[in-house]
Amino acid sequence: MAVSRSENMRRIRSKNTAPELAVRKLLRELGHTGYRIHRKDLPGKPDIAFLGKRKAILVHGCFWHGHNCEEGARRPKSNEGYWSAKIVGNQLRDVAHAESLDALGWSVLTLWECELRDRATLIAKIAAFMSGP
Numbered sequence: 001m002a003v004s005r006s007e008n009m010r011r012i013r014s015k016n017t018a019p020e021l022a023v024r025k026l027l028r029e030l031g032h033t034g035y036r037i038h039r040k041d042l043p044g045k046p047d048i049a050f051l052g053k054r055k056a057i058l059v060h061g062c063f064w065h066g067h068n069c070e071e072g073a074r075r076p077k078s079n080e081g082y083w084s085a086k087i088v089g090n091q092l093r094d095v096a097h098a099e100s101l102d103a104l105g106w107s108v109l110t111l112w113e114c115e116l117r118d119r120a121t122l123i124a125k126i127a128a129f130m131s132g133p
């Protein structure tokens with residue numbers, strides 16, 4: 001079944017996506033609790049924010065955010081120009097939000113949907129980020 005554009009638009013804006021929930025679950029398992037989600041007072045309403053530590057974790061879907069991987073390179077056959085513009089817009093926003101967070105003294109870790117498959121590497125990445133400055 002084809003997915004309507006309005007359905008896709010809804011998905012773009014959806015929060016609490018499966019990858020986000022998976023990362024939040026893993027953080028809790030690792031003892032990193034006390035994070036806040038989608039804080040409106042922070043640039044880009046980061047998916048996960050540890051306010052005291054000023055650490056934000058962004059969980060990006062590979063397709064929507066144009067990751068440098070197979071899924072990120074995929075483009076729907078129809079309306080290719082529309083999708084490319086949409087994804088480039090998302091990428092530009094992601095960069096702007098990360099820069100704004102950085103300017104406010106925040107550390108930012110971006111996790112990609114495809115990275116969630118390798119649990120050991122993911123845990124190592126989170127551990128390094130959370131114990132870093």
Ligand SMILES: [Zn+2]
Nearest residue numbers: 062067069114
């Ligand atoms: Zn990816």
